[in-house]
Amino acid sequence: MKAYSLTEENIKDYDKKYNLHSWSSQGNLNPLVVTKAEGIYFWDFQGNKYFDMSSQLVNSNIGHGNKKVIEAIKQQADRLTYTAPSYAVDVRSELAKRIIELAPDNMGKVFFTLGGADANENAIKMARMYTGRQKIFSRYRSYHGSTMGAGNLTGEPRRYASEPGIPGFIKFFDPYIYRAGIEFESEEAASKFYVDKLREQVIYEGPENVAAIVMESITGSNGVIIPPKGYMKGVRAICDEFGIIMICDEVMAGFGRTGEYFAINNFGVKPDIISFAKGITCGYIPLGGVIVDKKIADYFDDKTLMCGLTYSGHPMACAAGCATLDVYEEEGLLENAKAMGKILGEELEKLKAKHPSVGDVRYIGLFSAIELVKDKETREPLVSYGKDPGKVMGTIIGLLKNKGFSTYSHENMIIVAPPLIIKEEELKEALGIMDEVLDYVDKLIA
Missing domain, CATH: 3.90.1150.10 (Aspartate Aminotransferase, domain 1)
Structure with missing residues (x-):
C-alpha cells in the first residue's frame, strides 16, 4: 500500500x-x-x-473507523467489486430485504441510488410515472439535494442556482411555529392551520395535477423543524383525499438519528415513498435509495420503470450497508x-x-x-x-x-x-x- x-x-x-x-x-x-x-x-x-x-x-x-463495516468492504472487494444492476447479487438482495423489513409495513421494494439527491430525483420520477401527474409540492425550508431535479425540489436559497426552474415544482410553508407570528393554543391547532393552508393550495393548483407532496420527515439543516402533533397525519389525509403520493425524505433523519429506523415512525404515519441515504452506510461508501409502497412496486410489474444508474446497488456499498445495519442492532x-x-x-x-x-x-x-x-x-x-x-x-x-x-x-x-x-x-x-x-x-x- x-x-x-x-x-x-x-x-x-x-x-x-x-x-x-x-x-x-x-x-x-x-x-x-x-x-x-x-x-x-x-x-x-x-x-x-x-x-x-x-x-x-x-x-x-x-462513528468513524468501525471495524465491522471496514472488514465487510474488504471482503466484498476480494469477492466481487462490481457488477451491473441487471444482475442479482447476494449483498444487494440481502440489503433490500432487510430495509423492507425495517420500513413501514406497507413498503414493498427498494431502488438503490448513490446518495440522497439522486434518491429524491428518482422518487419524484416514480411518483409522476405512477400518477400520470406533473406537479410536485415541497417546502420552503427544505434541502433535498443540488442536482437539477433535487435542486428544484429544494426550497431554501441553494435552489436559486437551478432557476429558472423545471415547471411543476410548487413550494409551501413549513409548520415552523417559532417563526409563525401566531400564538397557537396548542400544537394540534398549529397543525390544523398549516394543513388547512396546504389543502387550500393543493386545490388552487388542481389536485388532479399534483403527483406528490415531498417533505423531510424532520426538516434537517434548515433548523431541525419537528412537525407538531397531528401535522403528518393531516398531510397523509390530504394525499389520501386527492390520490397524491406522500414522499418522506429520510436522507438525514433516517437510520437511527431520532431513535427510530425512520423518523416518520415517530408520527404514526405510513408514506407512499421514502428516500434514504446517509445513515445506511454512514459515509463508508456512498449509497442511497428509494423505498416504495407495495402498490407502486406492483404497478411496475407490467410498466417500465424509467430509472437507471450505472452504480445502482453497488456490491461494495451494499456490503457496507448490511454491516452497518448489523452495527445498529448489535451496539x-x-x-x-x-x-x-x-x-x-x-x-x-x-x-x-x-x-x-x-x-x-x-x-x-x-x-x-x-x-x-x-x-x-x-x-x-x-x-x-x-x-x-x-x-x-x-x-x-x-x-x-x-x-x-x-x-x-x-x-x-x-x-x-x-x-x-x-x-x-x-x-x-x-x-x-x-x-x-x-x-x-x-x-x-x-
Missing part, C-alpha cells in the same frame, strides 16, 4: 489549486487537513482532536440515540435558559439545532434569511472548531447531531465548549 508523504502545505496547496469545494467562494478557502478519524473524533495534521458534533454531514451515525444505537437524546435535550434547554442569544432549541433523538437571535422577545434572527454579510455564523463555527467542536451552521442555526455512539460524558464535555462560545455570541448582541 502506498504511504502518502505529502506535507500539510502540499495537501492544502493541491486542494486549493485542483479541487472545487461545494457551497464556497474558492479564493478564501483555508481547508482543515484531516488525517484520521475514530469513534466520535477526528484529527488534523497537527494532531489536534475534534468532537465530530455534526456527524460530518449528519451521516456518520456509527444498540437506536436505544443510545434515545437515551443520549434525552440528555442532549436537557443540556440544550439549559443553554437556552442561560444565553440571551439562544432563541430556541429543537431536538429529537440526537438530532438538534440551536437557533440564534438578536433579541429573544422579538425573535429577530442573528443573521437575516439568505444573508450573512458579516460572516457572523462562520466566525461562530470557527470559534467552536478552534476549541475542538466541529459542526456547521445554516442561516441562524447551529446543528448539533453527534454520532449515535456518543457517551454521556463526551456529550456534556462537547456542550461545555458550546456554552463557552455562546458567551461570545451573547456579547455580540449586547
